[in-house]
Amino acid sequence: MKKRDFIKSMGAISMSPFLKFSENSISEISSEIKLPPNNFSDESDFWELVRSQYDLNPDFINLESGYYNIIPKTTMELYIKHIKRVNHEGSFYMRNYRFEDKKQITHKLAKFVGCNRKNLVITRNTTESLDLIIAGYPWEKGDEVIYAFQDYGAMQNMLEQVSKRHQIVLKKVSVPNHPKNDEEIVDLYKSQITKHTKLIMVCHMINITGQILPIKKICDMAHKLNVEVLVDGAHCIGHFDFNINDLDCDYYGSSLHKWLATPLGAGILFIHDKHISKIWPLLADNEKNPQNINRLSHTGTHPVHTDLAIIEAMNYLDWIQIERKEKRLRYLKEYWLNALKENPNIIINTPFDAQRSCGIGNVGIKNIKPADLAKKLYTEFKIFTVAIDYANVQGCRISPNVFTSLQELDLFIKAMNKISNT
Secondary structure (H helix, E strand, C coil), X not given: CCHHHHHHHHHCCCEEEEEEECCCCCEEEEEEECCCCCCCCCHXXXXXXXXXXXXXXXXXXXXXXXXXXCCCHHHHHHHHHHHHHHHHHCHHHHHHCHHHHHHHHHHHHHHHHCCCHHXXXXXXXXHHHHHHHHHHCCCCCCCEEEEECCCCHHHHHHHHHHHHHHCCEEEEECCCCCCCCHHHHHHXXXXXXXXXXXXXXXXXXXXXXXXXXXXXXXXXHHHHCCCEEEEECCCCCCCXXXXXXXXXXXXXXXXXXXXXXXXXXXXXEEECHHHHHHCCCCCCCCCCCCCCHHHHCCCCCCCHHHHHXXXXXXXXXXXXXXXXXXXXXXXXXXXXXXXXXXXXXXXXXXXXXXXXXXXXEEEEECCCCHHHHHHHHHHHHCEECEEEEECCEEEEEEECCCCCCHHHHHHHHHHHHHHHCC
C-alpha cells in the first residue's frame, strides 16, 4: 500500500466505547481505541497522519486554535455516541451513572494533570474556575490583589466587581513582551506586594502573546511573603508537559476544550488542601463537608456527555504523547517566527527564547492596525487569525495546531511579507 493511501485509511480511526455495569449499577467508562502505531521513522509522515484525523474546513487556513481547538474525528465519533447514550437512557442514566462516571473521569484527569483527586473538580471553563475563587474568596475591606493588564478580560471584570462589593484594592502590572529573564517577571509582581496583599492572579501562558511565565518562582516568592497565587492556565493543559503539583500554586484553572481538545464546555479547578474550606461556593451543594472540594462544583443538569468525552480526549493525546505534541507546536511557532523576525516592518510580540512560549505567538506589522491585518489575511489570503490590540500588544495571535501543515505556514509567511511590503 502506498504511504498516502495508508495515511488516508488510518485517518478514519474507529473507536468503540463499552460499558461495564456492576451489581451496584455503577458504570465504568472505557474506550477501545484502534489507533495505528505512532513510531513513524519520519515525523512528517506521523503529522500527516494526524492531520488526516481532522475534518478541516477547506475554505480557510485555521491559525486560531487558541479560542477553541476543534476536536479530531476520533473524539467526535465517541462524543456523539455519548450524546446518544445519555439521550437513550435519559433519567435512568442521570440517576444511576452520572455521578460515578464523573468521579472516575475526575480521578483519571487528576493523574493526567499531575495532582490529587481530592484537589480537583471539573468545571465548564477557565473563567468559571477562576471566578469561583475570586468571587468566593473571604475578602475583607482593604485587601489587595495583584494582576496584569495582559490577563484575560473576564477575570479582570470579576475582580472589578468584587472590588466594588468588598472594597478591595486592585493593583495592576504590565508584563513585558520580551523579558530579560525570569527574575524580571518575579520582581514585577513582588514590587507591588504590601502587608495587605492577599492574592496574586497570574497567567501560566498569556493568552494574547503565548508567553509562558515562571509560575513556580512567582509562587515561591509570594509564599515567602504570605501571599496566595491564583494561576490562569487556560492554554496549558494539553499544550505542553507539566504537573500542577510541581508549580506549588494555591489555585489553578484551565479550559479543556482548548489544547486538550475536548468538546466545548469543559474545564478544571485545582485548589490546594489548605484553601478548600475557606472558599464560598457560587452555587450551594448537598455536599456540606467544608474540606470536600466537590461542594464548589455544583453544575446541576448540564451536558454530561461533554464530561464523558474528556476521557476520549485524554486517550487521543496519550496516543500522540504530550512531549511529542509540545515539541511539534513549538516547532511550528519557531518556523513562522524565525521566517518573519528579520523583516524590519514586522513586530514580534512573543519572546524569541523558545522556552518562553510554545504553540502560540503574536505578530504585527508597523503602521497597520491589528484588525486591518486580520481582515487582510482572511479576505485576501483566506487565513483566519484574531486581532489583539490592547495591553502593549498590537498584532494578530497565531496559534497553529497539530493538524497545521508547513505548507499552510508557508502561505502565512508569504502573506505577511507581502502585506508588510505594500
